[in-house]
Amino acid sequence: MRRESGRVVVVNGHSVYVEESGRGADWVVFEAGAGLGRTSWDAVLPLLADRARLVAYDRAGFGRSGRISGQLGIDDMATDLAALIEEVVPRSSSLVLVAHSMGGLVARRAADRLGPRLRGLLLIDPTPESAPVYDRFDQTARKVDRALAVTQALVRVRPLARLASGNVRRMFPADTYATMLAEDFVPAGTAQTRKELRAVVAAIPRFRAEPPGLPTCPTVLLAPTRPERGRGEQRTSMTVHQRQWVATLPDGLFEGVDSGHLIQAERPGIVAEAVGHLLDRTARTGEHGHTHDSPPPAGGSAG
Template sequence: MRGLPGRAVTRDGRGLYYVRGPGPAGGGAPTVVFEAGLGSTRSGWALVERAVARRAPTVVYDRANLGRSDRDSQPRHLGRLADDLVDLLVHLGAERYVLVGTSWGGPVIRIAAAAVPGLVHGLVLVDPSDEGYDGHFSPTVRRAERVSLAVMRLLARAGLLRTAMKPLVRALPPDARADVLAEESTPAAVEGRAAELGSVAEDLGALRDDPPELGDIPVTIISGARNGGMGARVRRGLNAAHARRAGLSPYGRHVLARRSGHLVVLTEPNLVTEEIERLLP
């Protein structure tokens, strides 16, 4: 990824690798911080981040156990992921942030924003996981996740996961594509994914019981309109949950990515960029 690399130190001493884009000279826009999906690294944001960098400072980073960040020996519960993000924001020292999260990154930025609301100018959630969708708690879904993880482990150990991933990331710029393939295809990367996956149902249940209070922070939610392998019923249920979530914000906005399934940041990066820029002064 382009920009200036750095390391933020968490409250318990772990290093989080990030890349900071300075944005245009003389600009006063909030810093846009990108939160990846479950088990994913900073480089998947390349198409969106490079477009947004024309208007604002940007930061992409790797969560613990992923990419170039340090390992974390503690359980990777959602609250711990959000605490790490808060530590990153404090380290960066900007006055205001727009937080952008995709998939599992959506709940992460919601919790972080509720912890430091005075720092957050707005949120953009891209096809996020949402506790309002009951299907997330289905035993069938949990079983499918375990099967998928087992397959990824086998492919990674055999050195074949990199090849399997290539069609998914072909839209990325060459440097970012190379980073994703190198950093997300190893056995260690799969175990980083497993650490986050282990408490998904528990974490979503906790969110359902006690959702983060976002007050009047503007919230935009982008939903994929196509099934993308998840089935029409699942897609309808998830998008309905997204619409309800957006409706809870006094400045909520729900947008359909009509040409996309779940990987909106790769299939419609211009739409994601536009929605981020709507929140910039």
């Protein structure tokens, strides 16, 4: 099993479990996608240990964080993230925020709260609210929820939990997967994943009506170029909308990566390089501002 030690931090009345590692003057905070927690960053963190202080955590209700009885919305998660940063990251330090998938919605709302504290933002395959996949997402979510309800019952039996999480087992180191199996792929973890899916359904109409402010800090979006089987058309559409969103930013960079959705597991080096790119920008500007003379992160096609 993983040997990383963490601590519990209380934010907004929620007990969240936090692991801190690395060293340096700058700080990087990681926000996981739906159904995932701090362990989803295990392959990336060692690559950045000499560059910055690193913070990975489990959202309230997930992993080793305290259980919650109610339904948290995306705004609630963003408020927790901002409060966690206020509690853990010194105000004098430069901050880069990294978020995967649904975590991108959380991070963008949190960016509004963090203001100039945020010096860099890395989004890994987020779904912009303009994407057509959200047009009927409530219907999609109901189908996924029915499947997750079955999974929630199955994961009570450990061999079935391994079977249900086989795609994850193939992507993560053995000790990381063992921790995920013990903490995440359990009935409570699946129940929380279902709640997070409902949170996305509830959030999209507001994101479309009142989108978060555009990040003014340097922002990198990593998008996979390898679609899931049977979803090539959806992937193409998603990429178009991701590129369009990046084009609206004052300081944005799009990069395609030869990977599936879990880029941090399949191509951790590229994620680390993108974080390093943002840290270098922070070091060069020394304050919230923009430069345009730095090369894009390696490993993909910038556009």
